[in-house]
Amino acid sequence: xGADAFDFAIVGSSPLALLLAGLLAARHQRKVCLVxxxxxxxxxxxxxxLSAAPITRPETxxxxxxxxxxxxxxxxxxxxxxxxxxIDPLMIAETAAGRDALGHIRHVALGFGHAIEPEPSSQxxxxxxxxxxxxxxxxxxxxxxxxxxxxxxxxVGVRRLDASDAAAxxxxxxxxxxxxxxxxxLLEPQASLTLMTEPLPALPSPVMSFIDRGLAxxxxxxxxxxxxxxxxxxxxxxxxxxxxGERARLAGQARFLAAATPDGAPMxxxxxxxxxxxxxxxxxxxxxxxxxxxxxxxxATTQEAAWIDARSxxxxxxxxxxxxx
Numbered sequence: 001x002g003a004d005a006f007d008f009a010i011v012g013s014s015p016l017a018l019l020l021a022g023l024l025a026a027r028h029q030r031k032v033c034l035v036x037x038x039x040x041x042x043x044x045x046x047x048x049x050l051s052a053a054p055i056t057r058p059e060t061x062x063x064x065x066x067x068x069x070x071x072x073x074x075x076x077x078x079x080x081x082x083x084x085x086x087i088d089p090l091m092i093a094e095t096a097a098g099r100d101a102l103g104h105i106r107h108v109a110l111g112f113g114h115a116i117e118p119e120p121s122s123q124x125x126x127x128x129x130x131x132x133x134x135x136x137x138x139x140x141x142x143x144x145x146x147x148x149x150x151x152x153x154x155x156v157g158v159r160r161l162d163a164s165d166a167a168a169x170x171x172x173x174x175x176x177x178x179x180x181x182x183x184x185x186l187l188e189p190q191a192s193l194t195l196m197t198e199p200l201p202a203l204p205s206p207v208m209s210f211i212d213r214g215l216a217x218x219x220x221x222x223x224x225x226x227x228x229x230x231x232x233x234x235x236x237x238x239x240x241x242x243x244x245g246e247r248a249r250l251a252g253q254a255r256f257l258a259a260a261t262p263d264g265a266p267m268x269x270x271x272x273x274x275x276x277x278x279x280x281x282x283x284x285x286x287x288x289x290x291x292x293x294x295x296x297x298x299x300a301t302t303q304e305a306a307w308i309d310a311r312s313x314x315x316x317x318x319x320x321x322x323x324x325x
Contacts, residue, residue: 006159008296009166011035012174015049015140016281018149019071019289020174020296022078026156028297033159033166038146044194044254046177048218048228049140052114053283054091054211056104056323057265061112063307064287071287072138079148085139089207090119092131098212099130101323106132124204126243131204139207139218140286172276172296176259179279184271186313187279190260192229193236196252199223200244209283211323213239216283224251230258264322268292269312277313 007030010021017036025032051068055061075083093102106116119131153160173179180189200223209216214230217240225244229236233253241248259279261267266285271277276296281288291304300308310320 006031006033006166006168007170008032009035009161009168009171010174011163011166011171011178013037013146013177014047014175015142015145015286016278016289016292017174017178018146018153019074019286020172020293021158022149022153022156023074023289023293024297025153025158028293028299030297032157033161033168034153035161035163035166044196044252045142045226046192046194046228046254046256046258047142047175047285048207048216048283049142049286050089050207050283051138051287052089052091052109052134054101054105054209054323055284056101056108057320058108058111059303059307059310060284061108061114063291063303064284065112066303067289067291068138068287070290074290075140075145078152079145083141083145083148085141085206086136087139087206088133088135089137089139089209090131090133090205092125092129092208092210093212094126094129094210095212101211102130102132105323109134119204122204124245133205137207138287170274170276170296172278173271174278175285176257176279179259179267179271179277180257182271182275182277184267184277184279184313186261186267186271187259187277188261189257190230191232192256192258193231193233194254194256195227195229195236195240195250197225197227197240197244198249198251200225200247203244208243210239210243213243215239215243217244261317263317263320265317265320266311266322267313268308269314271313 013036115135266280294300
């Protein structure tokens with residue numbers, strides 16, 4: 001490689017992408033460049049970063065049990081404690097299949113030390129919904145985190161470049177947008193929408209995940225609700241309106257594409273020569289950054305390598321299929 005070539009070009013603007021770039025440079029002494037847009041503070045979010053999610057696979061909960069504390073320590077050190085909050089999110093099911101999935105998720109998560117409580121019925125929840133409250137989850141503050149990570153990335157030698165200048169031995173497509181732009185036989189683009197509502201009274205939790213709807217909401221300071229929904233606008237508006245009630249009035253929107261797989265599981269692996277694709281990780285992706293960085297640097301634990309290898313596009317993915325919410 002030439003003097004200006006890099007070991008890794010990380011492509012993506014998500015917290016996972018930023019953390020991967022910094023970890024590969026700081027902990028693993030790799031030469032890293034980052035191809036990313038700076039936009040978190042100026043547009044509606046296209047993702048939500050939470051340490052608990054509707055995950056059915058025990059091995060994923062086991063991996064998160066190891067990486068979430070590690071990620072939180074890193075965030076506190078390099079970005080400060082304003083980069084994240086501790087919250088008690090709700091996971092909500094409305095159909096028979098959703099209730100079965102939520103029961104399984106609760107059972108598995110309890111086994112890994114999570115405190116989970118049934119939520120009483122409420123007029124703020126859809127009629128007939130079953131809800132569980134997950135205690136002490138970690139929520140990343142995306143706009144604050146991006147700004148706070150810039151000095152750290154610069155201090156550990158990560159260079160921010162345009163795609164045309166990012167010559168590297170390996171390219172890592174580190175979020176759904178980057179993965180879909182490059183293309184993969186396993187990934188399906190899924191029309192998605194972020195809707196922002198006018199201020200609402202306090203919801204039962206700052207973050208709510210509706211398993212059957214493929215919908216996640218976050219109530220921000222001032223009472224407005226940012227809702228990430230799947231589907232075209234008419235479908236998304238209906239999903240949000242029926243989840244939050246008629247009182248929800250639209251204040252803004254942003255369209256984007258999410259990466260979906262037929263089996264609902266994330267994809268991590270070589271999608272073409274020297275290109276490692278990461279997509280479909282959902283809300284917990286940023287909290288897996290330490291494990292993924294170790295894997296890319298050849299320093300993964302046995303547990304981490306097994307988890308990632310099983311989610312390769314070339315693996316028997318029937319073993320990792322997830323709840324399709």
